[in-house]
Amino acid sequence: MVLDAIEANKARIIALGNELLNTPETAFKEIKSSAIIKRELTSLGLPCREGLAITGLRADLQTGRDGPTIAILGELDAIRVPSHPFADNVTGAAHACGHHAQGTAMIGAAIGLSAAGVKESLSGNVAFIAVPAEEAQPAEYYADFLREGRLRATSGKAQLILEGVFDDVCAAMLIHVSTAHGIAAGYNGLVSREFTFHGKAAHAGLCPENGVNALSMLRCAMAMMDAQRENQNPADHIRIHGIINQGGLAENIIPEKAVLSLLVRAKTIDALEDAAAMTERCAKGAALAFGGKVSIATTPGYLPMHQSPALTAIHKANFARIAPDIPFADQPHRGSSTDMGDLSTIISAIHPNSAGASGTQHGSDFIITDPEAAYVTSAKLLAMNTIDLLYGNGDAARALSIEKPVLTREAYRQRWQ
Ligand SMILES: [Zn+2]
Ligand SMILES: [Zn+2]
CATH class of the missing domain: 3.30.70.360 (Alpha-Beta Plaits)
Known part of the structure; x- marks a missing residue:
């Protein structure tokens, strides 16, 4: 039922991907992108909490049955690559890291999981969270936000953790578009x-x-x-x-x-x-x-990114189900960094990659060449992972509690202080 709903809305999902691609905005200034995501979540009957880490949003699909809350994330921000073919003429911002595909896949998953009759088979809650500011910026970029007290952290997920937005969440996932399907062992x-x-x-x-x-x-x-x-x-x-x-x-x-x-x-x-x-x-x-x-x-x-072993196993099994003929790579540890690492330090998290783009990440040639893989397949995988975690009494999500966090939420906040 979920996959059918996503498939039936494929044109809508791909159109949303194009709309977000043409709305590139940099960290903590993703005002129009946030409004687009809000419009989509609201249209699915999911009311949004706004103004989280300035431009972030959270909407919960509540099953009405007790159980864990898991989060599907979509990063909002673009980066400044003025030579990119889809760059904003004024700011030079462009989706040269493909984050627009994340919001698109998150909404695609929300469409599937909101389909009639689905939540009756699940327990707990699904939190759809639009996350600002994954990409690092020069120090002066944050000066006004920090001075005005609007931010305590300089990345979106760290700020959301400090604001308590993840306090009730036991697992989080996002899929980052790339040139191949796979999952890196971790990130620096x-x-x-x-x-x-x-x-x-x-x-x-x-x-x-x-x-x-x-x-x-x-x-x-x-x-x-x-x-x-x-x-x-x-x-x-x-x-x-x-x-x-x-x-x-x-x-x-x-x-x-x-x-x-x-x-x-x-x-x-x-x-x-x-x-x-x-x-x-x-x-x-x-x-x-x-x-x-x-x-x-x-x-x-x-902080360093640790991929949750349990979430990785669920994700790989679902990928094998929907794309049995396409390879899914176990990629080596990456020298680059992501603030998904901060989340993975306090809860179970995964940050797999999907195919669908070509070119060099953060380069002017990084574009989506396969919208189906970048947007629709990722939406299906996020939805399938959610079903596996929350099906019935949500036993698989409850079992994540055996994955001990590197830091407690409290220890994380103390480090920031
Ligand atoms: Zn990036
Ligand atoms: Zn990125």
Whole structure:
């Protein structure tokens, strides 16, 4: 019944995908996209809670029977790739990561699960959550939101967790469009560190002996970080990468200030903290060696993503049911990061990939070439996974409680404090 309802609404689902594709908006500013998702959920008789993490929404399909609540997520945000063929002329925002496919698949699943007679076979609740701001932005992007107190976190899922939106949810899933069907073993966590080196200005030709070179401190700090890559465990998947934001003001002045911005990534929280501490030692050591100073700003990014084994098994079994002739890959751990990692730290979560796109993710050539796979197949999989979890008394969802979280919700909130 559910799959028939999705199939019967295929044209509507694909039209929605095109509408969202043509409404690209960046993090926490997804106002029109959010209104489109609200319109669709409301049309299915699902009232929305609005203004969650600024532009987020949540609508619950309640079965009327006691049971767990599971969440189907759709990320809302686009990224700035002005050369993308579907970029906004003014903002340069484009769905070059394909998040419009997520909202589309979420609504497709809602259409299927809302079909007459379906919820009578299920227990608990299905929460459809439109999530803002998965993509990282430069620090200044968030400044107004943070200063005005509208945000405490800089990613949508972290902010929603802090607002309590997931307090009653035991499992969450989203499907990210990609070039092939599969699921990565996990994703790195990420923390952002900005090092500002302070030296002393002096004429670089006339009296360099009176100066302390902040750029030299920065270069030595980077060299020490590079030298320690030898000592990192490949199993930790550590990546340290960044840019020099400021290296001085003129060639004939010994730089009194130099700024290095880094992203530090790793597979586990411990490895992430170790790597971040190493960068700090190098910065402080370089400043000490030169007789200068360094100030350090740290911004939490994302926690490492752990795919739930139970949800992964359900997802793979359902994929094999609806696409028995198409391969589904067990993909290696990825060096990139997602704030789905934050959710996976406190509840069971999965972040599988679907085929349907071609080109390079975050590139100007990343477009949907197979709407059926990107939108409709993903909608069916999300709905099928939901049925497996909540069928009858919701035993499969209740059984997820054996998957112990890395952090409790309370411990997660304390880390943010
Ligand atoms: Zn992306
Ligand atoms: Zn993405």
